Amino acid sequence: MFPYLGLKASTNLAQIDERLRYHPQVFEFFTTADDVTTRGLQHLHDMIDYVKAAGVDKIVMHHPMKFEGQHNEVAVDRNSNPDGYHFLMTSSEDLIKLAIQTNTQVLIHGAYNSPVSEILKKNASLQSARQVVFDRLDQFKALGGDHVMFENSISPLFDFGDPAIEDLVIEHDYRLCYDTSHGFIVLHGDNRQLRASMAHLRNQIVHYHFVDSMGQFHDSLELGKGAIDWRELQSVVNPNATNIFEINLKDQMDSREMRASYRYLQMAWRTTH
Structure with a gap:
């Protein structure tokens, strides 16, 4: 029942076991470039099966954030950065195929946070760069259907809050x-x-990253430690969606900040499950 205890981990078995100890209803894999190699994809498949065997049927694979030290931007320029473009497209396609095969979900960031100055070096305008993003997301949507979703960023290329x-x-x-x-x-x-x-977007939201913030920069705070008014959000969330708590952890082998966030939201929304 929403909100879920949703936890996130890498494909490292020890991390996964730590999360499974608390019986999450939703599990999100944070993948890296190593996870989309031939060997990495097989390991990811095995870990999906492992998590399912533990009783978790709501599973999301978070597309790799970086390639060769740079954000894996959907708007990557295929001419000046052919390797980055190839990685974006092949990794997205491979993860979508895996999601269809395993009946799971792939999450792709519409953008990350390339500076506007960098975007304009390779595009005539923000509007033209944004068109590249939407064209590529359309391709992923056509390929993945109900197995793919797109996350908002703080980049003007795909930022929710802009009507x-x-x-x-x-x-x-x-x-x-x-x-x-x-x-x-x-x-x-x-x-x-x-x-x-x-x-505004409620009916199209299928998954939430519940994260607190002071609203100034990417701080990924535990719920209740930032400035978001969580009580006021209860009436506007989609209860048919899934969720995780994507919080910065002091120790990647200890999910306590995620679990504390779940308890905070239960209290804020007066849920008891």
């Missing part, structure tokens, strides 16, 4: 992951606007 982009997202009928901290940062810590944004 123009939200209208485009609705027009394209994308399945969405809404990261609360990213939305809050884009909106400069405005809780009213965050609530409006989440309400």
